Amino acid sequence: MKKALFDNYTLGFRKPEKYVFKAKKGLDEEVVKQISGHKNEPDWMRHLRLQSLAIYRKRALPPWALELGDASFDDIYYYVKPIDHKADSWSQLPDEIRDTYDKIGIPQAEKKFLSGVSVQYESEVVYKSIQSMLAKKGVIFLDMDSGLKEYPDIIRQYFGTVVSPSDNKFAALNTSVWSGGSFVYVPPRVSIELPLQAYFRINSERMGQFERTLIIAEEGSFVHYVEGCSAPMYSTSSLHSAVVEIIVKKGARVRYSTIQNWSTNVYNLVTKRARVEEEGVMEWVDANLGSRFTMKYPSVYLVGRKARGDILSLAYAGRGQHQDAGAKAVHLAPETTSHIISKSVSRNGGRTSYRGLVAIPRGATAAKSHVVCDALIMDRSSRSDTYPIMRIEAHDAGVEHEATVSKIGEEQLFYLKSRGISGAQAQSMIVNGFIEPVVKELPLEYAVEMNRLIQLYIEGSVG
Amino acid sequence: MSFHIGKSEKKTIFLEVGRHIADEYVVGRGADLTLVLLVEGDWSDTIRLNVRLAGERAKADIIAIVVGRGEQRFALETVQLHEAPRATSRLLVKSVLWEGASFQYHGMIRVAKSAQQTDACQRNENLLLSDGSRVQTRPELEILANDVRCTHAAATSTVDPQTLWYLKTRGIREEQGRRLVTQGFLEDAIGRISDTIVQSKVRNVLHLD
Known part of the structure; x- marks a missing residue:
């Protein structure tokens, strides 16, 4: 059954659009005002959107993003509202939306151990189920638009404090046109045992998605948020530019897992950052398999003593794909630690790059950072790059970085073949072993999916 | 101007303050080049070392030692460009920084499509000895x-x-202990210089003999 499901996906499926409101193509003040007006937002948010638009126009693309030249930012719709009310149960969803999700197995997954589903379809969360357990614990898990309506004070206090609109061009773009995304608030000392999950979809031609996610973990709390993406295929390029802000308070722990599997015409330009206070722990698990071009560097800003950041990054680039992934750790307090593990596989002319930063300014005494980057190049036409920067101004810091780039070992292949395993099967076994350190950190069902995807890519069904 | 090391030639080049650095060092088929760079004292501009492995089975060993004191600022850029198959390059950059000295290192290994069976490595180690000494390192790879x-x-x-x-428990004072560790740190690089004349020159400048 699973096999059929993936086969279906590889062909790509799309559904006829149903929407109640669609902004005109392109981006200007009018469009931004329309978006804000349509959502009945408070004045401060409208101002922030307009300010951000001005910043977006002024800022240049980063020098390594020149290939974005072929993405036409004017030729997309910046806001589409799919249906006019939100469904609170599965059966209330429109048929074709439910059908889309059936194909990728959401109801099945839900039966297992979903603690809350927030499904994104065309820019807005249309389906959401929060178990009473969450509400009882005082946890808020909403789409961002509802969050802004119901908890404007909390949002106003934190929105844009971790990723400001002036941070980079795409953060500015997102702040001016954001729509959807998740808002999670975990009260002090509350621990959410089951992962919170959200599914994201794009299903409209030339439609861009600009989710905005904000997670606040109060003192001593714990939450695991899982974001999994997949998208139908289109003929024209699609833009996805999300911003994720996470605040990890004293002694809290947040894990954020992502499986990005957009179709290979999507430009995926994401800013993800966590601010970690004293003895807090932030863990990013970030897997990138899809999209045409991804630029994503999950970051931790360690602002409190003994704060810790772990970043696990996985990238797969096949034909026509470029994964520009990486990680950033900024140590701003004493005794902070960071660990970064990056694994990348390039195949069929794909290109993977690791772009990383470790910064330890003066005053961040006894900070430690360890970075490991491993890359696997599967054939002659593929490419792998590594661009790390380490800026160390605290003399008692301990910073290590190591990287290797290699191909699959001939001896390993030979050994497996001698045991009667076919060449392609042997390759996929070795690749799955190579990415294991990252995949084992994902929830079980995602780990299984990931192994199957790699198997399918390498054993021939997909390029 | 570029400097060529011809077929099967073996050569050690020692670069210190005041020596001219070629725009590019080109290592030919089967040739073996050792570049030793000693950065201390009055170096000021950014130092650029470009090594191109142009012939099959070419070999390059690059050893750089940086010693900074006071308010010295050093910057080093290295490129190991592999164009021919089956070539080997090894690079080791070691810096020791006292007081407010700073060092910026930018290293690149670039392997062209044609350079199959390349074996390249790049290593940068920095020892910060004072509150105020700083380092920025960018070890990069581009593999095609x-x-x-x-x-x-x-x-x-x-x-x-x-x-x-x-070391203190063995009766060695902290200052002396620090010096011993620093010497051992640099010795690792000096020991890799096979040309004994160049090796003793380096020891001489660093007062390690």
Whole structure:
């Protein structure tokens, strides 16, 4: 059954659009005002959107993003509202939306151990189920638009404090046109045992998605948020530019897992950052398999003593794909630690790059950072790059970085073949072993999916 | 101007303050080049070392030692450009920084599509000895061939307090202990210079003999 499901996906499926409101193509003040007006937002948010638009126009693309030249930012719709009310149960969803999700197995997954589903379809969360357990614990898990309506004070206090609109061009773009995304608030000392999950979809031609996610973990709390993406295929390029802000308070722990599997015409330009206070722990698990071009560097800003950041990054680039992934750790307090593990596989002319930063300014005494980057190049036409920067101004810091780039070992292949395993099967076994350190950190069902995807890519069904 | 090391030639070049650095060092088929760079004292501009492995089975060993004191600022850029198959390059950059000295290192290994079976490595180690000494390191790789083995590593730290404590228990004062550790740190690079004349020159400049 699973096999059929993936086969279906590889062909790509799309559904006829149903929407109640669609902004005109392109981006200007009018469009931004329309978006804000349509959502009945408070004045401060409208101002922030307009300010951000001005910043977006002024800022240049980063020098390594020149290939974005072929993405036409004017030729997309910046806001589409799919249906006019939100469904609170599965059966209330429109048929074709439910059908889309059936194909990728959401109801099945839900039966297992979903603690809350927030499904994104065309820019807005249309389906959401929060178990009473969450509400009882005082946890808020909403789409961002509802969050802004119901908890404007909390949002106003934190929105844009971790990723400001002036941070980079795409953060500015997102702040001016954001729509959807998740808002999670975990009260002090509350621990959410089951992962919170959200599914994201794009299903409209030339439609861009600009989710905005904000997670606040109060003192001593714990939450695991899982974001999994997949998208139908289109003929024209699609833009996805999300911003994720996470605040990890004293002694809290947040894990954020992502499986990005957009179709290979999507430009995926994401800013993800966590601010970690004293003895807090932030863990990013970030897997990138899809999209045409991804630029994503999950970051931790360690602002409190003994704060810790772990970043696990996985990238797969096949034909026509470029994964520009990486990680950033900024140590701003004493005794902070960071660990970064990056694994990348390039195949069929794909290109993977690791772009990383470790910064330890003066005053961040006894900070430690360890970075490991491993890359696997599967054939002659593929490419792998590594661009790390380490800026160390605290003399008692301990910073290590190591990287290797290699191909699959001939001896390993030979050994497996001698045991009667076919060449392609042997390759996929070795690749799955190579990415294991990252995949084992994902929830079980995602780990299984990931192994199957790699198997399918390498054993021939997909390029 | 570029400097060529011809077919099967073996050569060690020592670069210190005041020596001219070629725009590019080109290593030919089967040739073996050792470049030793000693950065201390009056270096000012950014130092650029470009090594191109142009012939099959060419070999390059690049050893750079940086010693900074006071308010000295050093910057070094290295490129190991692999164009021919089955070539080998090894790079080791070690810096020791006292007081307010700073060092910026930018290293690149670039392997062209044609350079199959390349074996390249790049290592940068920095020892920060004072509150105020700083380092920025960018060890980069661009690999366009698939049958390669490329590694890079960078490590920055200060003298391990436990090592100093151990030496103290053996009757060695902290200052002396620090000096011993620093010497051992540099010795690792000096020991890799096979040309004994160049090796003793380096020791001489660093007062390690």
